[in-house]
Amino acid sequence: MEIDTQPPVAEVPAIAKAKKKHGEQRFTVRKPEWQYLHLRMTFDPPHPPTYSSPSYPPDLLTWKTHLSTALNQFLGIAGTAISVDFLHLEGPEVWIRLPREDSTRFIAAIGGWGSEVEGRNVGFRVLASTEFLMGIVGGDGRDVFV
């Protein structure tokens, strides 16, 4: 069986030259720009499985409001300045992306936060925290390349 070793895109000439000279080249991403989080908004007492109302499942604005409240309490204005990108919303869960340097304090801020909304205690649970989006997409990622 013949394996196609051709790169999918044209290589930079310098890299191609080095590759020819030294054989295989490896590249490690040491400080990725982003941190990806998988969060769930928890409610206590919990909602029934098929429950749906204008306030549940929470929409993106609700997410943003609650996250900002948590950040403002723990980190003040400096905390609300952390830029959060919402990538995906599914039921009471969300995928977000934020600068990697801020992830530690962000998790600390939202992890320690709780509030009462409509008679239920609301909080956040961090389901996954990873430097690469594949980490929260789930699985080993092999299916993406099939």
Added chain:
Amino acid sequence: MVRVKQRYLLFTILYPSGPQSTSNNTTSSKPTQSMTFHSPSPQNLTRTTLASIIRSSISTNFGDWGIGQCGSFAVKYFSSATSTGILRITRDNYRTLWAALTYIRELCGQPAVIKVVRISGTIRKAELEAVKLAEDAIRRVKKEAKGAKTGASAGGTNAGDKKGVAGLFGGGKLGQPATTVDEEQDQMLVDIVDSDDGDDD
């Protein structure tokens, strides 16, 4: 046993809009630019009120975490006459405190800017700098007053600029000659040196 390392922040408060006009307009000499800028703080701004203002700034800007990190600062010295003070904070957190100071925009309802003049590991060095700063201020004001007098050639007596300097350092007690106030102020600084020897480690 590891010693807890501290930092001492020497700061001055600047008032861009000058003091709230009370009896200053009645003086013969108009206050110079630097006198307006370095005007004395309001009388109700004391060490404790200043501490609570700084603490609320830390809370606003850095939240519970900020208060936890550097809520343990201490106002070691504050003189409302010269608008100068010294804060003590653990070494790891002095930048957070500095940022909180910078974010303060008004004091006692008056627009104000807090300028950190010097960071020091010992309170003694901060005090020396404070004394130097006060001396510089007096020298500058005297020079400016002299320049204004010769420029205007109004024939005012020496009492005019003395009053001006007194107005700066006396906190509104305009009748006093400048030298008296100057001595008082030095006395205050010396007192602080003596009383804080125990903490000076």
